[in-house]
Amino acid sequence: MAAAAAARKTAGVLALFDVDGTLTAPRKEVTPEMLEFMKRLRENVTVGVVGGSDLVKISEQLGKSVITDYDYVFSENGLVAHKDGKLIGTQSLKTYLGDDQLKEFINFTLHYIADLDIPIKRGTFIEFRSGMINVSPIGRNCSQEERDDFEKYDKAHNVRPKMVSVLREKFAHLNLTFSIGGQISFDVFPQGWDKTYCLRYLEEFKEIHFFGDKTYKGGNDHEIFESERTVGHTVTSPNDTVQQCKSIFLSE
Structure with missing residues (x-):
């Protein structure tokens, strides 16, 4: 068949x-x-x-x-x-970048989110996957209603684009791609990934x-x-x- x-x-x-x-x-x-x-x-x-x-x-x-x-x-x-x-x-991001560079990126990103003034924050701001890091300024375990609200807020205030701009400049030496997707987050991965x-x-x-x-x-x-x-x-x-x-x- x-x-x-x-x-x-x-x-x-x-x-x-x-x-x-x-x-x-x-x-x-x-x-x-x-x-x-x-x-x-x-x-x-x-x-x-x-x-x-x-x-x-x-x-x-x-x-x-x-x-x-x-x-x-x-x-x-x-x-x-x-x-x-x-x-x-x-393919593995950990193997590609190494723990020291990963730690530097994650530490800086968490500090940035801690200083970010947005209406609400929840939890799981960084999700480490085998091939990428997912960054969410509001936190991935927000409710669907909170997702919808953040998406509107982000469109008005460019929270994600501004954050991506800062990270892109700070970590230019790592040749990373920043890709905004979904309602509340963006992905970070090596160029070509x-x-x-x-x-x-x-x-x-x-x-x-x-x-x-x-x-x-x-x-x-x-x-x-x-x-x-x-x-x-x-x-x-x-x-x-x-x-x-x-x-x-x-x-x-």
């Missing part, structure tokens, strides 16, 4: 999706309708997802069977890569369609959206993702 299904797929074509704002509402679980649509899409083309979060968080949004529900699953921008349910590659990192696992595909909502400069979908290897599509919501995919892949 698997061979027959593979034969029906359009060879050499991959549909690759961001998670937050593309397949799901921000930090929300995927709807049954979207899961059903992805299953249908997978009968026509190879399907992959690439998210900045770790696999645990992606699984919370897309379901515990995520690594078998899609042909490729790239967590942490592809620094942890799965194909057909099997782990095919990992953005979502384009996952493309090294996709050499066999002649046509890679990438769908993401934060495709603007500074957004965490920008680099892969602009890559010569991809055909980039900006989406505004999960519903928009479905409509665009229908017109590209499922039009009669």
Whole structure:
């Protein structure tokens, strides 16, 4: 059956999706309708997802069977890569930067947040992942209502862009990329460790369609959206993702 299904797929074509704002509402679980649509899409083309979060968080949004529900699953921008349910590659920030430089960055960032005057702060300001550091001025364990409020406050006061500007200048020698994504945080990782990192696992595909909502400069979908290897599509919501995919892949 698997061979027959593979034969029906359009060879050499991959549909690759961001998670937050593309397949799901921000930090929300995927709807049954979207899961059903992805299953249908997978009968026509190879399907992959690439998210900045770790696999645990992606699984919370897309379901515990995520690594078998899609042909490729790239967590942490592809620094942890799965194909057909099997782990095919990992990369480590700790190995790359070393503990001394990591500690210097984390200490400075925590001092900056401590001095930051914003309406509320909660907890988990820094989350260390295998391939990146996630920094949240308000703290990741705030409520959904507090997330929404901070997002509005940030748009008015540029809390994250200002913080990124300071860190970029202070740690220029580390050649880091700062990528603002989601509602409350930004990711920090070595240059080239953005979502384009996952493309090294996709050499066999002649046509890679990438769908993401934060495709603007500074957004965490920008680099892969602009890559010569991809055909980039900006989406505004999960519903928009479905409509665009229908017109590209499922039009009669």
